[in-house]
Structure formats: C-alpha cells, structure tokens
Amino acid sequence: MTESSEQRESKNFVEQAIDEDLKSGRFSGVFTRFPPEPNGYLHIGHAKSICLNFGLARTHDGTCNLRFDDTNPTKEETEYVESIMEDIRWLGFEWDSLHFASDYFDQLYQWAEKLIEEGHAYVCDLNADETRQYRGTLTAPGRDSPYRDRSPEENLDLFRRMRDGEFEDGTRALRAKIDMASPNMNLRDPVMYRILRATHHRTGDKWCIYPTYDWTHGQSDSIEGITFSICTLEFENHRPLYDWYCEKLDIHHPRQIEFAKLKLSTLLMGKRYMIRLVKEGFVTGWDDPRMFTIRGYRRRGYTPESIRSFCADVGVAKFNSTIEIVRLENSIREHLNRIAPRRMAVLDPVKLTITNWPEGRVELNEAINNPGDADAGKREIPFSGQLFIERDDFREEAPRKFFRLKKDGAVRLRAGYIVDCHDVIKDDEGNVIEILCTYDPDSKSGSDTSGRKVKGTIHWVSAEHATEVEVRLYDRLFMVDDPSVVEEGQTFVDHLNPDSLQVVTGYVEPALAKAEVGERVQFERLGYYIVDEDSTAEKQVFNRIVPLRDTWGKIEAKGKKS
RNA sequence: UACCCCGUGGUGUAAUGGUAACACUACUGAUUUUGGUUCAGUCAUUCAAGGUUCGAGUCCUUGCGGGGUAGCCA
Numbered sequence: 001m002t003e004s005s006e007q008r009e010s011k012n013f014v015e016q017a018i019d020e021d022l023k024s025g026r027f028s029g030v031f032t033r034f035p036p037e038p039n040g041y042l043h044i045g046h047a048k049s050i051c052l053n054f055g056l057a058r059t060h061d062g063t064c065n066l067r068f069d070d071t072n073p074t075k076e077e078t079e080y081v082e083s084i085m086e087d088i089r090w091l092g093f094e095w096d097s098l099h100f101a102s103d104y105f106d107q108l109y110q111w112a113e114k115l116i117e118e119g120h121a122y123v124c125d126l127n128a129d130e131t132r133q134y135r136g137t138l139t140a141p142g143r144d145s146p147y148r149d150r151s152p153e154e155n156l157d158l159f160r161r162m163r164d165g166e167f168e169d170g171t172r173a174l175r176a177k178i179d180m181a182s183p184n185m186n187l188r189d190p191v192m193y194r195i196l197r198a199t200h201h202r203t204g205d206k207w208c209i210y211p212t213y214d215w216t217h218g219q220s221d222s223i224e225g226i227t228f229s230i231c232t233l234e235f236e237n238h239r240p241l242y243d244w245y246c247e248k249l250d251i252h253h254p255r256q257i258e259f260a261k262l263k264l265s266t267l268l269m270g271k272r273y274m275i276r277l278v279k280e281g282f283v284t285g286w287d288d289p290r291m292f293t294i295r296g297y298r299r300r301g302y303t304p305e306s307i308r309s310f311c312a313d314v315g316v317a318k319f320n321s322t323i324e325i326v327r328l329e330n331s332i333r334e335h336l337n338r339i340a341p342r343r344m345a346v347l348d349p350v351k352l353t354i355t356n357w358p359e360g361r362v363e364l365n366e367a368i369n370n371p372g373d374a375d376a377g378k379r380e381i382p383f384s385g386q387l388f389i390e391r392d393d394f395r396e397e398a399p400r401k402f403f404r405l406k407k408d409g410a411v412r413l414r415a416g417y418i419v420d421c422h423d424v425i426k427d428d429e430g431n432v433i434e435i436l437c438t439y440d441p442d443s444k445s446g447s448d449t450s451g452r453k454v455k456g457t458i459h460w461v462s463a464e465h466a467t468e469v470e471v472r473l474y475d476r477l478f479m480v481d482d483p484s485v486v487e488e489g490q491t492f493v494d495h496l497n498p499d500s501l502q503v504v505t506g507y508v509e510p511a512l513a514k515a516e517v518g519e520r521v522q523f524e525r526l527g528y529y530i531v532d533e534d535s536t537a538e539k540q541v542f543n544r545i546v547p548l549r550d551t552w553g554k555i556e557a558k559g560k561k562s
Numbered sequence: 563u564a565c566c567c568c569g570u571g572g573u574g575u576a577a578u579g580g581u582a583a584c585a586c587u588a589c590u591g592a593u594u595u596u597g598g599u600u601c602a603g604u605c606a607u608u609c610a611a612g613g614u615u616c617g618a619g620u621c622c623u624u625g626c627g628g629g630g631u632a633g634c635c636a
Binding site for chain 1: 563564565566567568569572573574575576577578583584585586587594595596597598599600628629630631632633634635636
C-alpha cells in the first residue's frame with residue numbers, strides 16, 4: 001500500500017458535492033479539468049489542484065482535461081506550456097485531452113454577438129480609468145455607463161469594428177449588461193472583451209480583441225462537457241457571473257466548486273516572490289533544489305509519490321489553513337525510508353586508524369541495503385585499517401548521553417567491528433586529526449562472538465576505497481513560518497536563510513560509484529540524497545533531499561539551552 | 563464600514579441531529595548493530611452568547627475573529 005491515505009473513507013466536501021449531483025441525476029459523470037495559465041512554472045500549490053482534479057476523475061472513472069487558459073497574450077509563452085505538461089506528467093498524471101482556451105476564440109466571438117443581439121451586452125467607450133470611476137466602490141453602488149443603452153444594431157456594428165482593428169487599444173470594451181448596483185462587483189457590467197494588440201503564443205496576430213477570464217472560463221468548461229469546475233476560493237465571487245453566462249447562452253452548465261489553496265509554512269508561493277528569488281540570483285533558477293516549483297522539488301529529489309501522498313494527506317476544505325512544512329518533509333522521508341537503499345558516506349571526515357589491524361589487509365564486509373525490506377538485498381563494503389568517520393561522531397570529552405565514540409570508549413562500526421579508542425593525535429592548534437583505535441576481531445557484524453554490547457553504532461568509509469564527491473546540503477530557504485511578514489523597511493528577502501546551501505566534499509563507499517543521475521539513497525544516519533544532474537564522469541554531485549529525524553540533535557540542543 | 567466565504571487539539575482533516583475520530587507535531591516509554599525505522603502511551607467538552615430539540619460541533623439568531631472582492635490579470 002503505497003498511498004493508503006488516498007483511499008480514505010471519509011469524503012471531503014467536493015466529493016460530497018459530486019456524490020450529491022451524481023445521485024440526483026444533475027450530472028452523469030465526473031469530468032474535470034486542470035486549467036493553468038501558461039505564464040509561469042508550476043509550484044507545489046498547483047500540485048494540490050492537479051491531484052484533486054485528476055484524482056477525482058480517476059476515482060470516479062471520469063476524465064480530466066488539461067486546458068491552458070491563455071486569454072492574455074501579454075503574459076503567456078509556449079515555454080511555459082511545455083514545462084507545465086512536463087511537470088504534470090512527472091507528477092504521474094496524464095490528461096484525457098489537451099485544450100487551449102484560445103481554441104475557442106471563434107466560438108466565444110459568436111456567443112458574444114448572440115448576447116449583443118439579445119441585448120445582454122454592449123460596447124462601452126469608457127476607458128479603463130473611467131470604467132473604474134463608474135464602477136463605484138465596495139460600499140457604494142456604481143453608475144450606469146452612458147453607453148449602456150445603445151441599440152443591439154449599433155453594438156454589433158461597433159463590436160465588429162473592434163474586432164476589425166478600427167479602434168485603439170483600451171478605447172472601447174464589450175461589457176455584459178447586468179447590474180451596476182450589484183453588491184457583487186463582478187456583476188457590475190463586467191468586461192467581456194478588451195482591445196489589445198499583442199501577439200498571442202498560438203493565434204499570433206489573428207485577433208486584436210481578447211476575451212477576459214470570466215467570459216472564457218465557464219464557456220470553455222461547457223464546451224468540453226466539464227461537470228465539476230474546481231477552482232480556488234478567490235473565484236467564489238465569480239461564480240454568479242459564471243452561472244449568468246451559462247444561463248444567458250443556454251449551454252451546458254457545469255458546477256463550479258471552490259476550495260482553499262495550499263499554503264505551506266516557510267514558503268512563499270506567490271509569483272512575484274519566486275520571480276524575485278530567481279531574477280536576483282538568490283537561487284540558481286526555477287529548478288533550484290530549494291525552490292517551491294515542481295521542477296525544484298524534482299531536482300531536490302522528491303518523488304512524485306511523496307508529493308501525491310502529501311496532497312492527499314492535507315485534504316481539501318474551504319478553510320484557509322497553513323500546513324506545517326514538516327508534513328511535506330515527512331512525506332518524502334516516509335517514501336524514501338521504504339525505497340531508498342542504504343549507503344555509507346562521510347561528509348565531515350576525520351581519520352580513524354586501527355592500530356592492531358594487519359598491515360595492508362582489506363576485508364569485504366556484507367551490509368544490508370534496507371533493514372525494513374529484505375528484498376533490497378545486500379552489498380559488500382571494503383574495510384581496512386584506515387577509515388574516515390564523521391567528526392561529529394567523536395568527542396574527547398563527551399556528555400553523559402553521548403553514545404558515539406569517545407576517548408577510552410568503544411563504539412560499533414556499522415557493518416564492521418567494535419573499536420576501542422585509546423589515543424588521539426592533534427595538530428598544533430589542538431584539533432583532533434587522527435583517532436587511534438584497536439578493533440575487536442570477535443565482534444564482526446553478523447558473526448559477533450565477543451559478547452560485548454556497545455551503545456552506539458557509527459558509519460564510516462575506508463579511506464583508500466572511498467570516492468570523493470561533492471555534496472550539496474540544502475536547507476529551508478526561509479526559517480520563519482511566514483516570510484511575507486516583515487518589519488518596516490524590510491522585504492521577504494531579509495528572511496532568507498544564509499545557510500540554505502552548503503557545499504562540502506564527502507567520501508562515499510564504492511557501491512555508489514556507479515550510481516546514476518536521479519538515483520536516491522539514504523546515507524546512513526545522515527539523510528536522503530540524490531545524484532544531481534550536475535554530476536560528471538570525474539565527480540559526482542549529491543543533493544541532500546532531507547535529513548533523517550535527528551533525536552540526538554534535539555537532546556543536544558536542549559542540553560545547551562538549559 | 564457593502565457583499566460573499568470560513569471558525570473543531572500545537573497543525574491539518576473527519577464526525578451529514580445521537581459516544582468528538584484520524585494523521586502529523588510535541589512529550590513519555592519499549593524495541594533497534596542507523597539516536598533512523600517500528601510499537602505503545604499522553605495532550606480538545608468544537609470562537610462566544612442565546613435559541614430550537616429528548617439530544618447540537620452540526621440547525622436558527624446575534625456577536626467576535628479570519629479570508630476574499632473595487633484589472634480592460636487569471
């Protein structure tokens with residue numbers, strides 16, 4: 001059971017609405033769509049919507065389309081279309097059919113003429129500024145446009161001339177004739193078409209008028225036979241307009257349902273934030289392993305499964321909540337714990353010499369690939385008299401609860417022997433540069449006849465056999481819960497974690513030499529790592545995906561505080 | 563100071579008028595040749611006040627708190 005949480009019995013409010021409409025016969029199936037505007041890269045927030053839309057279609061034996069909402073040519077690019085498709089597929093979903101709102105421009109135009117003919121739309125000569133004046137405010141009703149009562153004939157003529165390019169950008173707009181006094185701003189004669197001379201990424205220069213989101217979205221859903229049009233909460237106030245257009249046009253009428261978008265602590269998902277991070281070089285690009293984009297998480301080493309199970313885990317509701325980032329981190333740990341083979345790597349090495357080890361002798365020790373998965377098998381690791389261990393795993397004078405190696409103490413070397421430390425060598429500044437131990441020949445892992453029990457087990461690599469690699473230790477970009485909250489005169493940039501990336505040279509066991517780009521492993525006792533695409537034949541590069549839970553770190557931190 | 567939406571443990575999500583449940587976190591403890599994993603345990607009278615009802619987290623009223631909305635963006 002990889003994603004048992006996806007099969008929970010309790011239903012969220014969207015599923016309940018679906019059940020209700022299926023049961024009543026309002027709709028005969030679940031036909032959804034994921035409708036991004038191709039104006040940027042997908043981020044973890046989109047993943048929730050993708051999982052919801054595709055997931056609902058999947059569990060109800062329906063369909064889910066991918067539709068690009070490309071009605072604003074000034075912001076959209078083909079590059080984004082490609083990246084969005086790639087990211088959705090990487091997440092593990094495939095659309096039943098691919099559409100572009102721009103494919104419906106002709107139909108939309110026809111429908112606009114229909115509304116004009118029926119007296120439901122008019123050409124307004126107010127410019128953007130004047131339109132705002134007439135719209136009124138949140139508390140005051142608007143006033144009717146002086147052009148509101150033009151005849152259908154005149155409107156039709158004007159609208160066609162708009163289409164034919166007779167007027168300057170922004171000088172006229174087609175508006176729906178609804179109610180300038182409506183408490184819902186969206187119903188105060190919303191704009192359906194604006195004059196906009198811009199080259200569209202698909203229709204080129206065919207059009208100089210473009211439909212707005214509201215005049216496009218519901219009809220696009222309708223054309224595709226969508227039954228449940230799922231979107232985020234900020235469109236709640238648009239629903240009456242969505243419904244109005246479908247009714248006036250007398251076309252198939254999907255049900256719009258709004259849910260709360262994903263908000264994660266320590267993350268800033270807004271486009272303007274992410275653009276600044278990239279443009280000002282705080283990260284290396286949209287796929288920087290610290291970014292909240294889908295490609296960032298992919299490069300970081302997150303699995304599609306972990307992101308899907310995370311989305312299923314956080315649920316769907318209308319409450320504006322903030323999910324703790326540890327839950328995302330937890331979901332990747334949970335998955336990788338099951339599938340990642342264990343390997344040994346030392347990232348901050350100090351030399352450990354076994355003084356009673358026979359000169360030149362090398363043993364091949366057997367090690368288990370995954371203690372939780374017998375099928376993962378075993379591997380061999382060379383063991384010799386010259387090892388590297390983690391600097392942090394040795395203390396000359398250790399606190400009471402320190403279970404690792406200390407002077408005159410013993411520790412087990414993972415998949416090796418118990419060693420006893422009898423001396424250390426220091427440099428002029430008093431730093432330990434070499435640890436001298438003896439090993440207990442009877443204590444070999446797997447065939448221990450020594451009868452000794454030691455509290456700690458540490459990892460190691462054989463100095464002579466280890467490979468030198470580059471390791472990129474990634475940490476959270478922001479350490480505060482909500483980086484958008486700033487002091488006077490500061491911006492979110494001031495919350496950036498200066499240590500979000502640390503590059504170190506590590507030493508890894510020989511079994512890793514053949515690891516290919518994209519392979520994920522657990523460095524025992526450290527965390528999960530993936531071979532990055534920057535790896536070359538000369539040098540591998542590993543990204544830290546997420547560290548292991550660190551109980552000792554907590555104990556130690558607590559001890560320091562008190 | 564208009565309209566719409568939302569308030570359930572530290573964080574989320576359930577309970578569809580009938581014993582407040584599940585997950586994550588935190589904290590205990592056990593197991594462990596990864597201070598990982600795993601296992602067990604502990605942590606809430608549902609924003610407030612009224613009302614309806616045999617019975618209210620759920621329905622009604624009011625208040626309080628949070629979010630959204632005044633692009634020819636989506």
